[in-house]
Amino acid sequence: MKKTFALILAGALLLPACNQIEEQPKTLIFEGTKEISLTLPLNNQNLGTSPMTYSVPSEVKFIVFGLFNADITTSGKTITNPTAFVAGSRDGLADFVRGSQTRASLHPYNQATKDFDAGNTNPGGPTDYYWAVWGYDQYGNLTHSSARRKVVFP
């Protein structure tokens, strides 16, 4: 009897906790692409000491990690608010690690060159940012993308 009571009590306490886990965004930022799944942090969570992680299919040849100071807007396969694009990293940069992006290894986005600068940047906080990852095949076709997630830089 005691056991049954204890189980009911535990369930009653855990259910509200489960309801607090937010549904993660699923809409890929670019139409007609295959998914790159984001791992951590979850949507609307603080960035701790751990890097931002994601899982990339092996057929993706080139990866771009993007950090925006506003929600990411796209049309078809093009980002339409490049002014919100503040930092990121990509294949080809020296400190780029596929699948894992630390705050310290971000590079500022250059609106003129439409690419990242070689030097690093550390976006300030506390601020809300949006991040996403997209990938290209060996011909330069945009074939993969992730959903967007909001992250709070403390």
Added chain:
Amino acid sequence: MFRTIAFVAATAISGVPIFAQKQMKTVAVVNFVNSAGQPGLNYLKTALPESITGSLSASREISVVERGGLTALLRELELEQSGVVNTGEVARAGKLARADVLLMGSFSGNPEKITVTLKAVDVATGVVLEGRSVSAPLAEILELCGQTSLAMASAIAGGKTGLVTVTSSPEGAEILIDGIVVGKTPLVEYKVSTGSHSLFLRKSGYREEEKTINVRAGKTERYVETLAPARESVQMFLGFGYQRVFPSAAALQAGNVFSGQLGVNFGRWTADIAFAFNNNWNHTYSYSTPFGSLSQKREYTVSAFLLGIAVEPFQLGQYVSPYVGVFGGFTIVNDYRLKGSDDERERLASFDLLQLGVKAGLEIMPKLRVSLFLEGRYTAFTSAIQRSTFVSQGILGEPTSTTSDLNLTNFSIGGGARLNF
């Protein structure tokens, strides 16, 4: 002086030298003998001599006795009744007719095929100067005998002659010399006047052969002809072909075109309908990206429904048939780009065009059930297509595309096989 002028004038008017006229032999054509046993053909007894007399009157080598006065004479001699002529009768008849040569003949057979034997006999000696035998349907026999007698005129006149021997493979080909049927191969030592003659051979199922021969006096000219099998007058064929395509535009790489044909031959002419397709006509190009220089791999596919017509301009012998022609038709061009590690194809655009072209080729062993062909083509299109190429927009997403005209004009060379039926 007056005599000289008169001589020249007489020569000019007659077309024949006066001394030649004096030596010209006179020929009398007597009635022919009906050996056919068909009373319905009796009219040929006089119709044939009349036709021959008319033809011989055109000869400049002999003169012909007018048959109007000859008939009564011959009836008197009963030559036409018996058909048996001995040397004495010939001499008598010849003298009465004031002829040097009597042209006699007989005919046999039926209206479908009448055989006429012609014999020119020298009145003075009774020697047969020339003999010929011709066969033809009733409708053609009069004209053929007239032509044959004209061909005999040279021998009758005592002109220079030579001999012609003609063999063919296969045997049994009908031989015409100067348009006159003279027999079938093998033809051995056939007498003809010296000089240039046309030799024509024909046999059902084989190509006709024609050539000019030169006959020398007293010599035997030998001709051996190999007759090529003739193409059926109307012949269908089903074909398969491959062409290597070399585009004029540098942006395009060489490609492959495969085709299937259904056609028909009308003698020297050929008409066909074809379906041609090219499944991977590449147009790879490089462009700059933040990741370095990348090559964009693209492909065109071309599907065409074509109508063509060709003609064999000349013959090249038994085993090879050249042809030239034109073709044209509706063409669909699809523009694809390759994506991903598995080269998935994504269609970017589609174009409907008309193509026109010229072709030239050789058909090898065209008479066999299966023949081969080698062909070159030049193809032009009524308009260019819009070729889209990537221009990098950095890392803001997919590269943007820009378009430019691309002319698909090309030269191709290839070959294939045809099943003739």
